[in-house]
Amino acid sequence: MIMYGREPRGRMAMSSLVALILTALPLPPMLETVRPAFLVLVVLYWSIATPRAGGITLGFMAGVALDAFRGPVLGQHALALSLVTYIAVREHQKIRSKPYFQQALIVFALLFVYEFVVFSIDGWSGHPVTSGLRWLHPFTGAALWPLLAAVLERTHSPR
């Protein structure tokens, strides 16, 4: 993937905002539990596709936004997202050279790491959630990855 002159900052911000809105959109309780972490997916996509444009900074900022919406402690999602974007940025060449199906597996692992960090901080800060439903969203997130990556790719690399 070659950069065309400048990095797609505006598109990164726009897609992140859309993802944030999708995260907060009210859904019926059945769909609620399987809602993928849209913002995490979008941030992961940008850190793999354009690791030099934002990457970890975007991850941190998106994390703070998530904290403002849903975190019991400020900095919780920021730390989790910084960690997974760091892994994604470091390994971006290995990840993006793979076909979508294998990328989805890696994304699943990253989503799982993300949820584990959030889960640990929930426990340490004294706001534990005992429900096992929180481990469902990495599955739907990984399933959505090929579609999301294909859509986002069309927004910034005309072929």
Place this chain on the structure above:
Amino acid sequence: MAYRRSLPARGSSAGFRFTLYAMLSIALMFMDQRSGLLQNARYLLQAVAYPVQLAVSSPSAAWHWALENLETRDSLRAENRRLQAHQRELELRVLRYDALAHENAALRGLAAALPPLAERWLPAEIVNVELNSLRQRVLIDRGTRNGVFKAQALLDEHGLLGQTTHVGPWSAEVILITDPEHAVPVQIQRTGLRTIAVGGGNAGALALPYLPSNADVKRGDLLVTSGLGGVFPAGYPVARVAEVHRDAVQPLAQVRATPTAQIDRAREVMLVWFREGHPAAPVKADEGDLKTGLIGMQPQSRPLIAPSPPGKGGIQ
């Protein structure tokens, strides 16, 4: 090519930046958790987030608005009739309540009846936005600009809903009584037995985990707020006991209750301010040791009967 060009411009490596942000996040968490340093930052974030949240909730708000506008004349008339009947019933009940209050005052030998408990009511609407599906939290459209404060009680017409946790300028986050992190000090109305109702994690359930298996509790018992804990005033309905399970080998009974408030259906809710100094009013958060731990679980720092003024000449 892109790599070599942008490396000097970017300056720092990914590892360095990650370390920086990780330390920043940990510092944020520490400050938010251990001290009140981030109160203002939270307030600001809540103010920034509110427009986005309003935008997110706007489709469903528009849907409700459209439904309301498309209601037929007949259904409106029927509703009007129903509401009038309801109002008449309430008026009758208020009359009886007044009579009872007078009788009570006379029995207690008080010169005048006590002033009403609730001083001010403010209707608020629940903003239809998902905060966190794992927790029972909702957002309401009133904030400090309307005088809302932290740990303020929230009711609907059937009973207790929850209390405010993070208050922004125009919005406030509410923790519902069914959140597993929330606990309400309650009293069984029939027997006066006091216990604590803990949230069960979904909209329909509260648990009473601290009742011994020989406790006098039956299916259908009404739980009301006991007034201990200093957040909720005494005597408001909370839940009805739905299930009592006694096991011969367990020292504690397993009791489940369903909230009387319409936890997952309510859209219009009421914020309440209480008259200070009323015996059944909640104590203020700055009185006593209420700053640490779960606010709903703290013992009440003030006796129910107002003490004599703390002068040196008081009875020792």
